[in-house]
Amino acid sequence: MHKWFVSSQELAEHLVELYLGVEDHTECDLTFCSHTPTETACSLQTLKAKVCHVFRYWIRTFPFHFDLDKRLKTIVERFGQILETEGNTNFSELIDLSKVPSYDWMRCMSVRNPSIRHSRKVSLVFDHLKPEELAEQLTCLEYKVFRRINFTDFKNYALTATLKDNPKLERSIVLFNGLSQWVQCMVLNRTTPAQRAEVIVKFINVAQKLRSLQNFNTLMAVVGGLTHSALARLNKTNSCLSSDTQKLLMELTELLSTNNNFSNYRREYQQCIGFRVPILGVHLKDLISLHTALTDKVDGATTSLIHFRKMVQLYQIFKELTCLQNENLPLDANMDLINTLRLSLDMHYTEDNIYELSLAREPRSSLSAPATPTKPVVFADWVAGISPPDAETINKHVHNMVEAVFKNYDHDKDGFICNAEFEAIAGNFPFIDSFCVLDADKDGMISKTEMKTYFIRANCHSLRSSFKHDFHEKTYFQPTFCIHCTGLLWGLIKQGWKCKDCAINVHKHCKDMVVMECRPKLNSPRRHDSVFNDSEYSGYSSKQRMFHSPRHSKSHQGTQTDSDLIFSDSAKALNQSTVIREEFYEEQSLLYDRLLKSEEEPCIEEEIQLEKR
Known part of the structure; x- marks a missing residue:
């Protein structure tokens, strides 16, 4: 507990000063006492012994103090030399540091504890x-x-x-x-x-x-x-x-x-x-x-x-x-x-x-569902602002993980992982990309270098930027619908909000609830059969992505909605033909009819209820 009030070096120096100035703190009542170590009944030697026993207790109880603190170790070693000079070998043995074990694993975070x-x-x-x-x-x-x-x-x-x-x-x-x-x-x-x-x-x-x-x-x-x-x-x-x-x-x-x-x-x-x-x-x-x-x-x-x-x-x-x-x-x-x-x-x-x-x-199905995440019942809320691991730590962890994977799953020891072996280990990493993404050279095998490169990139690119939209208030001159709730954007002016990057349109109360990756709009030719003539809406690629029922392998189970679950830029290198086979696009005219129908159905139901009354 001394470290809260005084440093270890200061405490050790005070103890040494007490030993050397023992005559200022006590007196010997013995007649003709030489105050040498052989005088066991001497009050001065008794106090000196107490000081040495304090050091002994300190060394035995907290040995890592003397291994991790070099200045403290130097002070104790010099004190031992003083005791030997006085001929007090019994006391010098009490403060011997030669048997203190190494605590390098405690000093450096990268050193493995040998006791494990x-x-x-x-x-x-x-x-x-x-x-x-x-x-x-x-x-x-x-x-x-x-x-x-x-x-x-x-x-x-x-x-x-x-x-x-x-x-x-x-x-x-x-x-x-x-x-x-x-x-x-x-x-x-x-x-x-x-x-x-x-x-x-x-x-x-x-x-x-x-x-x-x-x-x-x-x-x-x-x-x-x-x-x-x-x-x-x-x-x-x-x-x-x-x-x-x-x-x-x-x-x-x-x-x-x-x-x-x-x-x-x-x-x-x-x-x-x-x-x-x-x-x-x-x-x-x-x-x-x-x-x-x-x-x-x-x-x-x-x-x-x-x-x-x-x-x-x-x-x-x-x-x-x-x-x-x-x-x-x-x-x-x-x-x-x-x-x-x-x-x-x-x-x-x-x-x-x-x-x-x-x-x-599980999309929100009730108005009572919270729009933003709430604090968990027991989740740690006592610290904030934790920074991501530094590059050196990431590289070390990636290297150790890859070595462990190849050690246990590279059965023929050729330095490569095949597709079947990859599917077995992919379950440890939620939303990992498919085998073909990690296989950068498309040779049908994943090497150590390819796996290390993928995980380093995955850690260095934050997922959060993919979901952030740059919304600004917008006035529309054509019927426009919210991409989140499919409701019509009502009003004369400033009916809704539009993302400057991906051009999606939402209600004011829906803009914080959009679950869609922000993709910059493509500079592709406009479709002439589009119902919407508003150029603002055409930025959403003039089509709505819809997915078939999940039929993915283990390596694809994390990819479900418009790439929201993909956590690295390397996933964008996925072969386009593979993507096309897994999804289809709804034409904009059909999308317009569907959105309009979703707006009309509540009104029709309300009219029916009024007629019944």
């Missing part, structure tokens, strides 16, 4: 993974990231409430948010409500295993993803869940509820024994609240004293936050699966993107 055991080979395919295996490997990944966060990282966040210059803590938060988003994307990747319900059931089983492993931080991320509004609004999907499954999800939600300051979670966490992973956000909030409420020092009559009450409460919080630094992982780590999971969780989406994908799966 490696397990047998397991499948890397999501559909083949058992919930228990997935929960265990997620716990290994959480353990690896969480235990690298040190005291200084927590303190800096409590003092500044920002993640600037705090990469270890930021990585943990990115992992949390990435896992929650990955859960949502894996559910939305399935085409039918029954298939989506199966994925939800699997993640609920994963959550139960995480609870038994006492990994509450990862449990929070998984349940947060399952209870997010993007999945909660899927009525058809939720209707496929059994009552027992819904009850289990409700129990997990109540466990992690924010009611009474997470009282249910705190009660269960305090009963845990052995290995456990706390919810990072909850305890960081406690830390910030305590620092805000109490000052570090209390002004006394003559000097400024340390606030003892704050120090005790800080100890209770840091005991939970740093508990993993001295804990061994009770599981076997499968690094191939962990590398694949890490890259899957690095896929960067926004809540708006995911909500748009949810609307694409």
Whole structure:
């Protein structure tokens, strides 16, 4: 706890000064005492022994302080030389640093912890993974990231409430948010409500295993993803869940509820024994609240004293936050699966993107449905502004994942992945493009270079820009219909809003609900058989894209509506002939009739009701 009030170097220097100036702090009552180390009853030697035993306790309890802090290590080594000069070999042995192990894995985020055991080979395919295996490997990944966060990282966040210059803590938060988003994307990747319900059931089983492993931080991320509004609004999907499954999800939600300051979670966490992973956000909030409420020092009559009450409460919080630094992982780590999971969780989406994908799966059918995503019941809302992984991190994760994939699925070891092998691994990555997109040279095989290039590009291009429209208010001189609700844009002037890029037209209240990729209008010749003469509307390619019922392979299951689910520019290189075979276009004259009919039907029904009255 000293690091909150004073640095380790300052504390060590104070202890050395106390040892050297021991005569200024105590007196020896013995007659004819030489004050040498052989005088065991000497008060001066007793105080010196206490100082050395303080160092001994410090070294044994927190050995990583002396390996990670070079200045502290230098101070202790110099102090040891002083003891040897005095001939006090017993004391010098107490502060010996030669047996302190290396903690390079804690200093550098890229160094692997040597204490992590490696397990047998397991499948890397999501559909083949058992919930228990997935929960265990997620716990290994959480353990690896969480235990690298040190005291200084927590303190800096409590003092500044920002993640600037705090990469270890930021990585943990990115992992949390990435896992929650990955859960949502894996559910939305399935085409039918029954298939989506199966994925939800699997993640609920994963959550139960995480609870038994006492990994509450990862449990929070998984349940947060399952209870997010993007999945909660899927009525058809939720209707496929059994009552027992819904009850289990409700129990997990109540466990992690924010009611009474997470009282249910705190009660269960305090009963845990052995290995456990706390919810990072909850305890960081406690830390910030305590620092805000109490000052570090209390002004006394003559000097400024340390606030003892704050120090005790800080100890209770840091005991939970740093508990993993001295804990061994009770599981076997499968690094191939962990590398694949890490890259899957690095896929960067926004809540708006995911909500748009949810609307694409089950379009809004009620006015009561929210127009924008709402905060989930237990989703982490205690931090914002997380930046995407840097290029070096992305490259490292992509390299590790690709090596793991080829190690397990390149059966003939020729350095290439065929189509069948690709379909087996594609399930781990929601909305991944088809085999022909990754096969850049069109030789029928995917090389390591092609796979690495694809995933690096997929991470470097954000999905969010594809859905942003540049709307401006517009006056129309021809009958124009909203592309979202198909309603007529009524009024004399400024009837609606038009996108400057893709030229779609919408109502004012519909412009924030459009689920359509923004595509710049093509400079193609105008169709002469078009009913609409308004040039503003012709920018929408003079046709409406409609899709057949899904008949996609695994590699195509994510592509459902106008390319909204494609997350990289490389998908635009998809062979046009393949696209044409999978979809057809509705002529604009037919579109006009359909839109007009949709406007007339409510009016006709209203007239019938009035006549009946």
